[in-house]
Amino acid sequence: DTGVSQDPRHKITKRGQNVTFRCDPISEHNRLYWYRQTLGQGPEFLTYFQNEAQLEKSRLLSDRFSAERPKGSFSTLEIQRTEQGDSAMYLCASSVSGLDYGYTFGSGTRLTVV
Amino acid sequence: DQQVKQNSPSLSVQEGRISILNCDYTNSMFDYFLWYKKYPAEGPTFLISISSIKDKNEDGRFTVFLNKSAKHLSLHIVPSQPGDSAVYFCAASAMDDSWGKFQFGAGTQVVVTP
Numbered sequence: 001d002t003g004v005s006q007d008p009r010h011k012i013t014k015r016g017q018n019v020t021f022r023c024d025p026i027s028e029h030n031r032l033y034w035y036r037q038t039l040g041q042g043p044e045f046l047t048y049f050q051n052e053a054q055l056e057k058s059r060l061l062s063d064r065f066s067a068e069r070p071k072g073s074f075s076t077l078e079i080q081r082t083e084q085g086d087s088a089m090y091l092c093a094s095s096v097s098g099l100d101y102g103y104t105f106g107s108g109t110r111l112t113v114v
Numbered sequence: 115d116q117q118v119k120q121n122s123p124s125l126s127v128q129e130g131r132i133s134i135l136n137c138d139y140t141n142s143m144f145d146y147f148l149w150y151k152k153y154p155a156e157g158p159t160f161l162i163s164i165s166s167i168k169d170k171n172e173d174g175r176f177t178v179f180l181n182k183s184a185k186h187l188s189l190h191i192v193p194s195q196p197g198d199s200a201v202y203f204c205a206a207s208a209m210d211d212s213w214g215k216f217q218f219g220a221g222t223q224v225v226v227t228p
Binding site: 004031033035040041042043044045048056091093095102103104105106107108 | 118120123148150155156157158159160163203205214215216217218219220221
């Protein structure tokens with residue numbers, strides 16, 4: 001297991017299109033997080049899963065955003081009717097219970113909406 | 115509402131000297147803190163953590179200091195090496211949020227010069 005994998009690395013889409021990103025966490029990690037990072041800012045929390053249950057969604061996550069983690073393994077983040085303001089780096093992270101070692105982040109998916 | 119602030123967007127330091135990165139927070143409920151390092155085109159990498167029961171934690175060249183009364187923490191890197199050139203993020207969480215939602219600062223770009 002080489003870490004948290006995210007696919008694709010880059011996505012360019014036209015405004016109004018739907019996009020879907022995938023995250024494969026470290027296999028033994030039961031927690032999975034989605035963050036968004038814009039230029040010059042730190043990562044902002046979007047949503048969190050414990051196994052397959054989505055336990056919280058940030059108010060940053062509008063109705064156009066949906067995330068799933070079927071069977072508690074990989075996760076997908078879908079953005080419907082993309083807007084230019086959605087352009088950002090979308091980061092996935094995973095961890096096990098306890099905070100001593102922080103998260104392990106993936107390399108992110110860079111979304112550009114044109 | 116930015117609850118974690120890194121007021122220095124950039125820091126330049128000579129190789130071999132000490133790098134000191136600062137972070138301030140406003141939420142008195144925060145009791146667990148992390149530092150992450152991020153290289154371009156990669157996800158953030160966990161560096162070091164500290165809980166509020168401590169005021170110092172050391173790991174090799176990296177030391178984090180926590181001043182709870184001032185709601186301030188700092189990261190010391192000594193000696194600084196060229197490979198330390200990266201963006202450093204401070205992050206904070208309240209342990210009551212047992213699932214590990216972190217608030218991140220905007221980051222400090224460190225450049226280590228020969």
